[in-house]
Amino acid sequence: MVEWLDPLLLARWQFGLTTLYHFLFVPLTIGMVVLVAILQTAWVRTAKLKYLHLTRLFGKIFLINFAMGVVTGIVQEFQFGMNWSDYSRFVGDVFGAPLAMEGLLAFFLEATFIGLWIFGWDKLPAKLHLASIWVVSISTMLSAYFILAANAFMQNPVGFTINEERGRAELTDIVAVLTNPVVLASFPHTIFAAIMFAAVVVVAVAAYHLARGQYDETMRTALRFGGVTNLVAFAGVALSGDQLSLVMVATQPMKMAAAEALYETAGPASFSIFSLGTPDGSSEIFSIRVPYLLSVLSTQTLTGEVEGINDLQAQYVEQFGPGDYTPIIWVTYWSFRWMIGLGSLAALISAVGLWLTRGGRTPAGWAWKVAIWAAPLPMIASLVGWIFTEMGRQPWLVFGLMKTEDGVSPNVTGLEVLISLVVFTVLYGALAVVEFRLITKAAIEGPKEWEDHSDADDIDHSKLATVY
Amino acid sequence: MDLATLWFLIVGFFFIGYFVLDGFDFGVGMSLPFLGKDDTDRRQIINTIGPVWDLNETWLIVAGASLFAAFPYWYATLFSGFYLALLLILVALILRGVSFEYRHQGRSPEWSAAFDRMIVIGSAVPALLWGVAFANIVQGTPIDEAGNFTGTLFTLLNPYGLLGGLTTLLLFFTHGVQFVALKTDGELRERARALASRAGIATIVVAAAFLTWTVLAHLDAPHAAVIAALAAAAALTLIGATLANRAGREGWAFGLSAVTTLLAVATILAAMFPNVMPSTIDPAYSLTIENASSTEYTLQVMTWVAVFMVPLVLLYQGWTYWVFRKRVTRASIPVGAAH
Numbered sequence: 001m002v003e004w005l006d007p008l009l010l011a012r013w014q015f016g017l018t019t020l021y022h023f024l025f026v027p028l029t030i031g032m033v034v035l036v037a038i039l040q041t042a043w044v045r046t047a048k049l050k051y052l053h054l055t056r057l058f059g060k061i062f063l064i065n066f067a068m069g070v071v072t073g074i075v076q077e078f079q080f081g082m083n084w085s086d087y088s089r090f091v092g093d094v095f096g097a098p099l100a101m102e103g104l105l106a107f108f109l110e111a112t113f114i115g116l117w118i119f120g121w122d123k124l125p126a127k128l129h130l131a132s133i134w135v136v137s138i139s140t141m142l143s144a145y146f147i148l149a150a151n152a153f154m155q156n157p158v159g160f161t162i163n164e165e166r167g168r169a170e171l172t173d174i175v176a177v178l179t180n181p182v183v184l185a186s187f188p189h190t191i192f193a194a195i196m197f198a199a200v201v202v203v204a205v206a207a208y209h210l211a212r213g214q215y216d217e218t219m220r221t222a223l224r225f226g227g228v229t230n231l232v233a234f235a236g237v238a239l240s241g242d243q244l245s246l247v248m249v250a251t252q253p254m255k256m257a258a259a260e261a262l263y264e265t266a267g268p269a270s271f272s273i274f275s276l277g278t279p280d281g282s283s284e285i286f287s288i289r290v291p292y293l294l295s296v297l298s299t300q301t302l303t304g305e306v307e308g309i310n311d312l313q314a315q316y317v318e319q320f321g322p323g324d325y326t327p328i329i330w331v332t333y334w335s336f337r338w339m340i341g342l343g344s345l346a347a348l349i350s351a352v353g354l355w356l357t358r359g360g361r362t363p364a365g366w367a368w369k370v371a372i373w374a375a376p377l378p379m380i381a382s383l384v385g386w387i388f389t390e391m392g393r394q395p396w397l398v399f400g401l402m403k404t405e406d407g408v409s410p411n412v413t414g415l416e417v418l419i420s421l422v423v424f425t426v427l428y429g430a431l432a433v434v435e436f437r438l439i440t441k442a443a444i445e446g447p448k449e450w451e452d453h454s455d456a457d458d459i460d461h462s463k464l465a466t467v468y
Numbered sequence: 469m470d471l472a473t474l475w476f477l478i479v480g481f482f483f484i485g486y487f488v489l490d491g492f493d494f495g496v497g498m499s500l501p502f503l504g505k506d507d508t509d510r511r512q513i514i515n516t517i518g519p520v521w522d523l524n525e526t527w528l529i530v531a532g533a534s535l536f537a538a539f540p541y542w543y544a545t546l547f548s549g550f551y552l553a554l555l556l557i558l559v560a561l562i563l564r565g566v567s568f569e570y571r572h573q574g575r576s577p578e579w580s581a582a583f584d585r586m587i588v589i590g591s592a593v594p595a596l597l598w599g600v601a602f603a604n605i606v607q608g609t610p611i612d613e614a615g616n617f618t619g620t621l622f623t624l625l626n627p628y629g630l631l632g633g634l635t636t637l638l639l640f641f642t643h644g645v646q647f648v649a650l651k652t653d654g655e656l657r658e659r660a661r662a663l664a665s666r667a668g669i670a671t672i673v674v675a676a677a678f679l680t681w682t683v684l685a686h687l688d689a690p691h692a693a694v695i696a697a698l699a700a701a702a703a704l705t706l707i708g709a710t711l712a713n714r715a716g717r718e719g720w721a722f723g724l725s726a727v728t729t730l731l732a733v734a735t736i737l738a739a740m741f742p743n744v745m746p747s748t749i750d751p752a753y754s755l756t757i758e759n760a761s762s763t764e765y766t767l768q769v770m771t772w773v774a775v776f777m778v779p780l781v782l783l784y785q786g787w788t789y790w791v792f793r794k795r796v797t798r799a800s801i802p803v804g805a806a807h
Contacts, residue, residue, distance in 0.1 A: 103534070171769070
């Protein structure tokens, strides 16, 4: 058999590709629905038309995005069984429960109330209609919680025992699974990152119209709202990220060492901003470092000891038997840096933007361009963040319990996986193009449908409900 | 009754919910070329399921996740075994889902026509393949000692499997056309009723053949009488649905065909009981309710969640259907707004 038909390799590529793709839409959905709910609340409470215009505009962008999130999500759920059947057998007793809870508690709510919101503008009283977008918002977050709890089990398995006879992990404590320290930190980290993503999209759309001198009052409100939201969310991302890195050091020290390319145990440990390692990944050639910073991040003390890759590798060999327990260092090292760098850059741009537009000031033309082109930054930061989290877990599928190579479906052939990988790549690629065009079209049109309306009493609610 | 058996029923209930609800979505999608004479017709047809197709499809996600949680071995064997069939279903569902959202966003009739075609294909493929898949589960598939399916996509395309697929295809088609008749007005409603009558007869013939085959194949089962009774009830409600449609009772026709789907899936579930994936290699390799299920503790946790959530879910979903109870009239489709 040729090497590129290796089912394990192909299944990993497929999982990575489909999951990252799914995660293009999910954070925008989670983030945008909160912002739309806030805007609609402002409309219901103040009856200022600009809030209705913004609710409608960003609601439309959210909806274009939402369908993709739903349909690509089904692939995610099916994929565990299709490509990772031995994994599913091994963890199903533990891992299935949060997934089923996600469906019963969150997805049903989300899917039902999104329908009520889109099609119910003229059928529900204003407050009930507003409540339905809040229900959607809460359910998207609830669903994020359950799926992150399931993921947390893979990073830091808790609340289970191993049944040797059946060869599987069995659930003993659902509360422990749902309050895994990893999910307690990764949940706010993910949600705030999602809100950042949506906030910079709001800023970019506003900047586009302000640069053209259109809808000035409405778009200025949007710009300030997006910018402030982005900064608040960034603070949340940073604080929860700090917490997450402490948890990571405690539960997956190898991931943190790999994030830092820290080969030898050190205390005090410095944080490297740039590093080059030997090709075999076992030592460092050159780096630029900030003293003490890694000790602070990992242990909250100036001189705390941080374990290095080589020591951990030796420790794991002793614990789990011979093998390579090191993730691919350049992937973890650079994804960690890009995540932090791009996220911080997005926040910096918002801060500067808020300063430049303070008290109704209008900045120079280049500032609008920066705001527009900054839109993808938090998205890319989120994606590389996931690459870091999941690649940093390798070679484990479930940390300490099951290796990735042991989880793949034994009866699915390389050819079958290749077919599905190609199908998903082509299909997802084509849909991404359509999706991007529709979102930019909606963004560029702006609140055009409203040009004839100047009076809040003038709104015909029967015209607001979507008709396919 | 032990918890594993209870969860066999709960998972069965979620799949029944999925087939009843997304079943008519599929039928509505497939009816586009038969009922839609112009773009307004087609939009009227699609808007009958506009507010609900997403929540209907969510039943699949819940059914799949419950299967994973309650019967991990069943989930693992089924999903890895029916790999390419499920891939086709996934692709179909993706194309169909985005097409509802995208078809009205373009500016040209060609744009809409392209997405309409995807809705038709994206509805027909799962309607066919779900029947193929479930018929094969009941009939038994080559499952080895490790619980792995050893066949290919073509193993599934046997006469009984294909008859099962044809049954769900026709059943969902008729069910969906009845829904269009129930939810639209004017000429479109009349055309839908006429089509439902014709399709109903074909469905009765094919479904009767499939149900009879199923009953005959399980005459040795200790509960053969239950299987036969469910199959007979399914056949009777299907005939009742077609008669109600002829009599112009659209609500009854749709309701009875929903019950038909419920009873047909129940027949399948009864026929596989107490197995969940019988093996044709050696009955000892079969996955059963007992050996494929999760631990008592996990099932207890899940039972609590289900006991609290399922009634609530039924309540708010029922309310949604009530909010959108009005017919989608031709006049409610804004002229030219979509293009």
